[in-house]
Amino acid sequence: xxxxxxxxxxxxxxxxxxxxxxxxxxxxxxxxxxxxxxxxxxxxxxxxxxxxxxxxxxxxxxxxxxxxxxxxxxxxxxxxxxxxxxxxxxxxxxxxxxxxxxxxxxxxxxxxxxxxxxxxxxxxxxxxxxxxxxxxxxxxxxxxxxxxxxxxxxxxxxxxxxxxxxxxxxxxxxxxxxxxxxxxxxxxxxxxxxxxxxxxxxxxxxxxxxxxxxxxxxxxxxxxxxxxxxxxxxxxxxxxxxxxxxxxxxxxxxxxxxxxxxxxxxxxxxxxxxxxxxxxxxxxxxxxxxxxxxxxxxxxxxxxxxxxxxxxxxxxxxxxxxxxxxxxxxxxxxxxxxxxxxxxxxxxxxxxxxxxxxxxxxxxxxxxxxxxxxxxxxxxxxxxxxxxxxxxxxxxxxxxxxxxxxxxxxxxxxxxxxxxxxxxxxxxxxxxxxxxxxxxxxxxxxxxxxxxxxxxxxxxxxxxxxxxxxxxxxxxxxxxxxxxxxxxxxxxxxxxxxxxxxxxxxxxxxxxxxxxxxxxxxxxxxxxxxxxxxxxxxxxxxxxxxxxxxxxxxxxxxxxxxxxxxxxxxxxxxxxxxxxxxxxxxxxxxxxxxxxxxxxxxxxxxxxxxxxxxxxxxxxxxxxxxxxxxxxxxxxxxxxxxxxxxxxxxxxxxxxxxx
Amino acid sequence: xxxxxxxxxxxxxxxxxxxxxxxxxxxxxxxxxxxxxxxxxxxxxxxxxxxxxxxxxxxxxxxxxxxxxxxxxxxxxxxxxxxxxxxxxxxxxxxxxxxxxxxxxxxxxxxxxxxxxxxxxxxxxxxxxxxxxxxxxxxxxxxxxxxxxxxxxxxxxxxxxxxxxxxxxxxxxxxxxxxxxxxxxxxxxxxxxx
Numbered sequence: 001x002x003x004x005x006x007x008x009x010x011x012x013x014x015x016x017x018x019x020x021x022x023x024x025x026x027x028x029x030x031x032x033x034x035x036x037x038x039x040x041x042x043x044x045x046x047x048x049x050x051x052x053x054x055x056x057x058x059x060x061x062x063x064x065x066x067x068x069x070x071x072x073x074x075x076x077x078x079x080x081x082x083x084x085x086x087x088x089x090x091x092x093x094x095x096x097x098x099x100x101x102x103x104x105x106x107x108x109x110x111x112x113x114x115x116x117x118x119x120x121x122x123x124x125x126x127x128x129x130x131x132x133x134x135x136x137x138x139x140x141x142x143x144x145x146x147x148x149x150x151x152x153x154x155x156x157x158x159x160x161x162x163x164x165x166x167x168x169x170x171x172x173x174x175x176x177x178x179x180x181x182x183x184x185x186x187x188x189x190x191x192x193x194x195x196x197x198x199x200x201x202x203x204x205x206x207x208x209x210x211x212x213x214x215x216x217x218x219x220x221x222x223x224x225x226x227x228x229x230x231x232x233x234x235x236x237x238x239x240x241x242x243x244x245x246x247x248x249x250x251x252x253x254x255x256x257x258x259x260x261x262x263x264x265x266x267x268x269x270x271x272x273x274x275x276x277x278x279x280x281x282x283x284x285x286x287x288x289x290x291x292x293x294x295x296x297x298x299x300x301x302x303x304x305x306x307x308x309x310x311x312x313x314x315x316x317x318x319x320x321x322x323x324x325x326x327x328x329x330x331x332x333x334x335x336x337x338x339x340x341x342x343x344x345x346x347x348x349x350x351x352x353x354x355x356x357x358x359x360x361x362x363x364x365x366x367x368x369x370x371x372x373x374x375x376x377x378x379x380x381x382x383x384x385x386x387x388x389x390x391x392x393x394x395x396x397x398x399x400x401x402x403x404x405x406x407x408x409x410x411x412x413x414x415x416x417x418x419x420x421x422x423x424x425x426x427x428x429x430x431x432x433x434x435x436x437x438x439x440x441x442x443x444x445x446x447x448x449x450x451x452x453x454x455x456x457x458x459x460x461x462x463x464x465x466x467x468x469x470x471x472x473x474x475x476x477x478x479x480x481x482x483x484x485x486x487x488x489x490x491x492x493x494x495x496x497x498x499x500x501x502x503x504x505x506x507x508x509x510x511x512x513x514x515x516x517x518x519x520x521x522x523x524x525x526x527x528x529x530x531x532x533x534x535x536x537x538x539x540x541x542x543x544x545x546x547x548x549x550x551x552x553x554x555x556x557x558x559x560x561x562x563x564x565x566x567x568x569x570x571x572x573x574x575x576x577x578x579x580x581x582x583x584x585x586x587x588x589x590x591x592x593x594x595x596x597x598x599x600x601x602x603x604x605x606x607x608x609x610x611x612x613x614x615x616x617x618x619x620x621x622x623x624x625x626x627x628x629x630x631x632x633x634x635x636x637x638x639x640x641x642x643x644x645x646x647x648x649x650x651x652x653x654x655x656x657x658x659x
Numbered sequence: 660x661x662x663x664x665x666x667x668x669x670x671x672x673x674x675x676x677x678x679x680x681x682x683x684x685x686x687x688x689x690x691x692x693x694x695x696x697x698x699x700x701x702x703x704x705x706x707x708x709x710x711x712x713x714x715x716x717x718x719x720x721x722x723x724x725x726x727x728x729x730x731x732x733x734x735x736x737x738x739x740x741x742x743x744x745x746x747x748x749x750x751x752x753x754x755x756x757x758x759x760x761x762x763x764x765x766x767x768x769x770x771x772x773x774x775x776x777x778x779x780x781x782x783x784x785x786x787x788x789x790x791x792x793x794x795x796x797x798x799x800x801x802x803x804x805x806x807x808x809x810x811x812x813x814x815x816x817x818x819x820x821x822x823x824x825x826x827x828x829x830x831x832x833x834x835x836x837x838x839x840x841x842x843x844x845x846x847x848x849x850x851x852x853x
Contacts, residue, residue, distance in 0.1 A: 136673050205680045213668045213676065239680060243687040251695070251790065260779050260786035261704065262695070268702030268783030273695060280691075625808055631821045 003608035004184070009162045016078075016097060021160040028156075050587040052138035053548055054123045057145050059442055061120025062435065068112040068152055073508060075105035077501050080466070084498035086484035087491045098483040099166035100185065104155065106169025107189060110285070111196055112152040114423070117431040118292045119148070119203055122231050124442050125434075126207065128539035128546065129225045131216025131555045131562075136209035137202075138585040139627065144199035144206070146595025151196030154602045158188040162606070165189040168481070170282065171252065173263035173274050178256045184606050186256065190249050191602035197245050204238030207231055216538070218557035222316065225537040225561075226302075226309060229316050230295030233323040234288045240327065241284035248277035257608075272337060279330040287326040289423065291319060293430025294361060297383050300433050301365045303533050304380040305372025308561060311364040318357035318364075325354040335403045336410045344403040351401035355394055362387060377533065378452030382433035385460045386425045393421025396471065414474020417467045424463055432459075432511075440532045444544045445522040451514035458507030466500025469493035529656040530649075536564035541572060543649045549582045549637065552646045573659035575650060579639040586635045590627045594620055671824040678828045682835050685798075689839050692791040693846055700851075702783030709784075709851025712777055714768070718848040721764050722840065725799075728757035729837040736830050739818055747826075748813055754833070755806045758799055765796050792843060798836050805829050 011017035035044055048056055078101055082091040093101070127135055135141050158164045165185035167176035176186045211232045215224065224232075251262040252274070261267035263274045302309040309315065331339060331347035365387065374380065396418040400406050409415060432455075440446045470478075473493050478485065518525065527544040541563050542550050553576050559565055566572035597616040604613035653659035668676070700709070735750035769789065772778065779789035809829055812822050 137677060140677075201681075201684055205677050205684070208680060209673055209677045213673050239684045240687060243684050244691055247688055247691045247695075251786075254779070254786065254790060258780060260790070261702070261781075261783040262699075262786050262790075264783075266704070267781075268699065268704035268706075268786075270699055270702065270783060273698055277691065277695075621804070625804075628808065628825065629812060631816070631819065 001609075003604070003610065005161070005607040005609065009184075011160065011163075014094070014097060016093065017159075020074075024156050024159045045589075046587065049592050050142075050589045052134075052142050052585040052588060052591075054127050054135045054138065054141055055442065055546060057141050058120045058123030058125075060145055061116045061123060061148070063120075064149060064152060065113050065117035065120060065431075068108050068116070070508070071156070072105050072108035072113055073505070075101045075108070077505060079105065080494075080498040080501040082483065083485075083494045084491070087488060088486050089484065091484060093483065095483045096163075096166060099481070100164040102481050103165045103168050103171075103185075103189070104158075107165075107192070108155060109423075110169060110289070111193060112148070112155060114289050114427055114431070115196070115200060116148055116152075117435075118234075118289065118427075119144070119200070121296070121431060121434045121438065122203075122207060122292060125438055125539050126228055126231050127210060127214070128441075128542055128550050129228050129537050130211060130214060130219060131538050131551060131557065132210060132214040133549045133551060133554075133582070134214075134585065135206050136214055137206045139588060139591065139633065140202050140206055142588065142591030143594055144203040146591045147199030147202075147598055148196045150595045150599035150602065151192040151194075151199070153599050154188060154192045154195065154606075157603060158185070158192075162188065170278055172278075173252060173255070173271055174265050174269075176252060177264055178259070179264070181256075187253070187606040190253050190256075191605050193245065193249050194253075195598050195602050197242050197249075200238055201242045201246075204235040204242070207235040208239070211235070216551075216555050216557050216562075219562070222313070223557060223560050223562070225295075226298035226312065226315055227292070227295035227537075230291040230298075230319055233319050234291040237284045237288045237291075237323055237326060241281045241288065244277055244281035245285075248274060248281065251277075253605075257605075275334050275337060276330070279333040280327075282333065283330040284326045286419075286422070287322060289427045290430075291322065293427045293434075294319070294358075296430045296434040296437070297365060297386060298361075299537065300377075300379045300383050300437055301368045302561075303437075303535050304375045304377050304383075305369045306375070306534065307368055307372035308536070308564075309364070310367035310370075311360075312560060314360055315364050318360045321357040322354060325350060325357070329354055332401060332406070335406045341403075348401050348403050348406075352398055355398055355401075358394065362391065375533075377436070378447075378449055378456055379433040379437040381453060381456045382429040382436070385456060386429045386433075389421065389425035389429075389460065389463065393418055393425065396421060409474055411480050412474035413470040413478045413480055416480045417470035417474060420463075420467050420470075424467075425460075429459075432456075437533070438539070439518075440525075440527040441530070441539060441542070441544050441546070443522075444527055445518065445525040446527060446532055447518045448514050448521070448525070451510050451517055455507045455510035455514060458503050458510055462500045462503030462505075462507055464500065465503055466497045469496045469500075528652045529658045530653075531563075531658070536561040538563050541566070543652070547642075547645045547649070548584055549642070552576065552579055552582070552642050573650070573653055575659075576646075579642040579646065581639050582637045582642055583634045584637050586633055588627070588633070590623050593623050597623070671820070671827070674824060675827060675831070678831055682831060685835070686839075689791075689794070689842070692787075692794055693842065696787040696791045696847060699783040699787040702787075704782035704784075706782045706785065707775075707777045709788075709847075712772055713848050713851045715848060715852050717764060717768055718844060721761050722844050724757050724761040724764070725837055725840050728754045728761070729834055731757060732830060732833050736826065739813075739823060739826055742818055744813060744818055747818065748810060751806055751810050751813070755803060755810070758803050758806070762796060762799055762803070765792070769793070788847065791847065795836065795839055795843060798832075798839075802829070802833055802836060805832065 011021045035041055048060065051057065078093065082093045082098055085091050123141065162184040165171060165181065165188060167181055167186055171186060171189055174180060211228060254260040255262050255264060261269040263269050263271050298309055298315060328350040329347055331343065332351045335344050400409060400415065400418060436447050436452050473490055476490065478490055530542055530544040531540040538555060541555065555562065563572065597619040601613055601616035601620065604616060650659060731750050731754045735747050735754060738746035738750055777785055779786045806829065809826055816822055
């Protein structure tokens with residue numbers, strides 16, 4: 001009846017596991033309780049869960065990302081604590097548990113923290129930056145969100161029912177195959193990825209069509225803001241790369257569930273083929289994560305240097321070059337797998353080449369700052385911290401790009417330090433910068449700058465403490481993913497790394513306090529003009545928060561930094577003579593329904609509950625057909641209502657002394 | 660507040676473009692499945708190979724059914740463009756029948772292979788074969804559901820602009836599957852037998 005699900009699936013075998021499960025369950029219940037006590041279920045359902053507004057969907061994505069940041073970071077703390085103490089000792093985590101933790105840490109941070117964070121920021125900002133009223137496919141946008149949430153939910157459920165994979169975030173077979181990982185862990189991993197992967201692919205399609213078809217009149221491609229360019233390139237990467245993940249995860253699932261021989265040791269399997277397929281996805285994936293962050297840095301650097309972005313064309317070409325080259329380097333993830341010297345040399349050279357356009361970007365940002373009038377807003381601090389720290393990581397990447405060097409450092413902590421050196425200052429600092437930069441646009445009040453600065457300092461100092469020792473340990477021979485060790489020389493470095501993790505924890509606490517303080521003091525920090533930083537791009541033209549339709553009148557664009565030009569000419573805040581009716585998408589609960597059943601489907605596939613999987617699959621199909629039969633999916637906002645909303649906006653602008 | 664320099668794309672154009680992008684992502688899925696098949700086609704694990712298993716006349720019949728179904732879909736699309744509701748419904752029904760016949764032949768082929776111990780769990784070669792051809796078959800099944808939905812929509816709502824837009828996208832999908840099948844015939848069946 002319930003497949004292979006039994007009471008044994010509950011984490012009663014370990015206090016640590018019970019703790020994790022309890023935190024997850026109680027956390028979810030607490031949220032439900034708060035909403036119930038405030039009587040806000042109707043509001044949450046009708047204003048948020050069923051909303052097709054890209055701004056609301058974006059905010060929900062970012063909320064998901066921040067929750068999963070906590071979850072993934074607790075994994076990191078646990079690993080650092082274990083490694084700090086486990087010299088000639090078992091520590092407090094048995095190997096099986098430690099292995100689940102490093103697997104879930106990577107999976108969560110990449111798929112359920114970084115991807116939702118950037119997708120959320122893109123959703124909030126990009127349509128406004130191009131002068132559009134929405135994304136091209138608002139309903140698909142909601143489906144993407146709820147599929148991502150379903151994948152994240154499946155990961156959280158794996159803490160409570162069953163175990164997670166111990167095969168790392170890339171799940172290499174044959175270890176991840178049925179013979180060596182017969183439990184449910186790898187299946188949780190597979191289905192979380194598959195479900196959220198569909199959501200991501202749909203977002204990629206949505207963003208490309210939006211950018212190519214919905215730009216304001218006069219906004220040619222070479223007049224788009226830099227952030228929008230990076231979104232376009234990242235979205236193209238998504239469409240090219242995510243099918244590879246779908247294929248490889250499906251093949252692993254077929255091996256595990258039906259006994260196929262894609263990646264088995266015997267029966268004609270080809271284990272190396274998995275590695276190729278997963279990294280054909282995996283390398284473009286890290287550029288998907290980093291390009292939008294680079295776009296954020298471009299925006300922040302220009303705004304807080306009060307200066308036009310330097311070398312716009314070179315930035316565009318560099319971004320496109322990075323996107324293209326990202327498909328030519330994937331073998332550098334497995335130089336040691338036995339390819340010939342010529343093959344390794346090709347990929348090694350391409351890996352070094354791809355560093356060049358990023359270097360171009362760094363120089364462009366520096367030249368933007370040169371002779372600018374710098375404001376040290378927290379977002380600018382994140383950017384400066386990124387520039388220094390990321391370059392260090394980039395240099396270690398160029399070192400790893402040499403196959404003979406990589407033979408020594410592959411799968412050592414040197415590698416771990418390198419990719420965290422890329423992802424944390426590169427991607428995560430970019431998302432934090434974007435979060436603090438665009439928060440007032442999304443919510444109508446600014447974030448507290450002092451706590452933002454404190455968060456930055458704890459994060460960056462914590463980062464150095466946590467990861468610089470790992471470079472040294474890699475040279476000293478320490479392998480990654482070690483649950484215990486017997487070399488005493490390593491321990492001081494690992495203790496230092498643990499201290500770094502604690503510093504980052506304080507940084508996260510600062511982020512939480514920042515949010516609390518900002519919400520508490522929101523009336524004092526209201527953004528009345530919609531343009532708190534004297535921005536240059538069109539998203540700063542809308543109100544903060546924007547009207548549902550963003551722009552009552554679609555702006556006409558005739559150059560880069562369109563909003564800056566409008567302010568310069570005095571045409572930014574002209575009252576139109578008349579307003580038009582505006583078509584808005586109606587809310588829809590079908591996205592939520594699809595997400596819920598996708599989660600059920602994933603859970604059922606993990607536990608082999610075939611009737612539930614079939615039922616959930618059928619329900620999803622029915623939901624799709626119902627939506628595909630709806631012709632009246634839009635509603636008209638009458639011009640009078642638009643006029644009322646805009647009237648309030650112009651009053652706020654006058655009060656802010658702007659119009 | 661002046662007129663746009665480039666006329667905005669209507670919802671039909673946008674949806675068609677978005678659907679093309681989805682089809683291209685699907686094309687990459689198939690490309691990778693083809694690549695996997697080519698990498699693994701000699702991994703027989705001591706089991707039967709393509710020469711032992713592939714029946715070219717069956718594959719030819721499947722090809723004819725699918726190609727003809729593309730032709731009949733074209734007639735359905737032309738009828739729809741001309742506003743001829745009855746003809747569109749009729750041709751769509753014929754298309755559905757041909758697609759279902761294709762699937763029946765394919766399922767029969769799979770069942771026969773499994774019965775003689777050449778199922779997808781027998782070897783890497785067979786895993787790759789069943790997955791590539793099976794994924795195409797799953798897409799055809801999805802297409803059949805889509806055809807059935809469009810038949811009901813045309814019957815119930817008539818050839819309205821939204822219905823016509825969906826029919827257009829179904830056409831893209833159906834013809835795409837035809838192209839993939841030609842690839843399968845050329846890369847899997849023909850070389851396997853020759």
